[in-house]
Amino acid sequence: MAVFLRRALISSKPLFYALRTASINSHKTFSYLSSSYFVSSHETVAVDGFVSSPATIFSQFNTRRGFAKGRKPQIKKEVEEEEEEEDEEEEYETKVEDEKGVDVGLRAKATALSQMNAAIDSLSRELTKLRTGRASSGMLDHIMVEQYGVKTPLSRIAVVSVLDPKTLAVTPYDSNALKELEKAIISSPLGLNPKPDGQRLITPIPPLTKEHMQAVCKVVAKSSEDVKQSIRRARQKAFETIKKAAPKKDKDSKDKKDKDKKDKKNKEKDKKDEGPTITEDDAKRLEKEIDDLTKKFIKTAEDMCKAREKEIRGG
Template sequence: AALPAFPSPDFLRECRRGFAKGRKSKDDDSANTTQVVEDIGPVVKSTASSQMEAALDALSRELTKLRTGRASTGMLDHIIVETSGVKMNLNRIALVTIIDSKTLSITPYDSDTIKELEKAIVSSPLGLNPKVDGQRLIAVVPPLTKEHIQAMCKVVAKSSEDVKQSIRRARQKALDTIKKAGYPKDSAKKLEKEIDELTKKFVKSAEDMCKAKEKEISLG
């Protein structure tokens, strides 16, 4: 899905005109300036927030793909299964449930796809070897090796850095937009501070997500 864009040059030009009109009349200056800040401020903040949220969503999907030593229903979601010439995510064609902390049950909505499901899971990098059990598959999640834990933690660290860069890019775009808008100095500083606070909040969320995943991996 396309990310929201920051205000267009035409919108910014209208803002600058609003400021210019305000300066012609001292009586109207305050009202005009306030109105323009209210017009563009929420747009800039909501756009930056949406872009940062999208970066966090992408991080969440990446972290879900990483296997830990415990069974989770989401660990198979990203696996692509080809059935009847059509490729789909596994969670679209099967119900995944947890039998216990180390065992998953994968029940296809169409029993004819069980072989394709088995092949896709075995081919994935998760290291699972499911067995057919009537109309479903049973997959035991093997314990992680020390090497696997180290490798997974490196992937988490890289994902963390990537998402923080995306969040900071959204911040920079917002600051550039504020600069181009021709804001009065005080109004610009206030909005920039709000964007910085937003950035800190999302960066912390990303760090917390990654720390939680590293802990989950390390516990096996």
């Protein structure tokens, strides 16, 4: 019997080692499958003959639950930060729209000022062209001189100087253009008769006849009216631009209530369609400033025309 048991133990020894190896491998596999996170350790650990250096310690699924709970304050913080950023963006957009509105008004004023200045400059050139009883160095500037088949303003090819209240001297830069200058001055509607004097032309200014004086005064009056209309048109255009940018008034309280009921999305869409706006106070202030400029430029035009008419009449 003892011999039989000994033989049985010897024969079952390989099976024992096989079962032990399978148990160790099963333990390792279960550890991997039943864990989700692991932490590295610098200590050497031995488990059933399996040695790991540095060892890997596995944590169970319950650690994930604890991590998820810890994220709630972080998510809440991120939401609050996003809301703060949206508020800041909305405030910035409102500020930009206000600045755009002010820019629209200032641009309208600047454009009107530029147009009014241009109208006064044009009037000055027109009045200079008119012949008066006194000699003026600019009264010949508008005359076109044909030279080498090209028409050029007299002021670009000659110098005009006043010798006395009744005489002009015209000196060309190129002496070869003297004949062309003489021809152009004679053919102009000023009624002048220049005479060659060496390398220049002496142009006497004859006294105006009564009929010619009246005709010139009519031209001055028409020029005055034209420039005033140009100035008023510049004012009107500026007013229209400001009116478009200014907030629109409701017709009655019912319309106002209906407008207040609109949701935020529709209001933002309407605001984009309307473009930049300015406040009612800014609109009134700009309109007053432009109106003051209009009066100032109209008075300047009237004073210029009166002074020119006085010269024409010999006053």
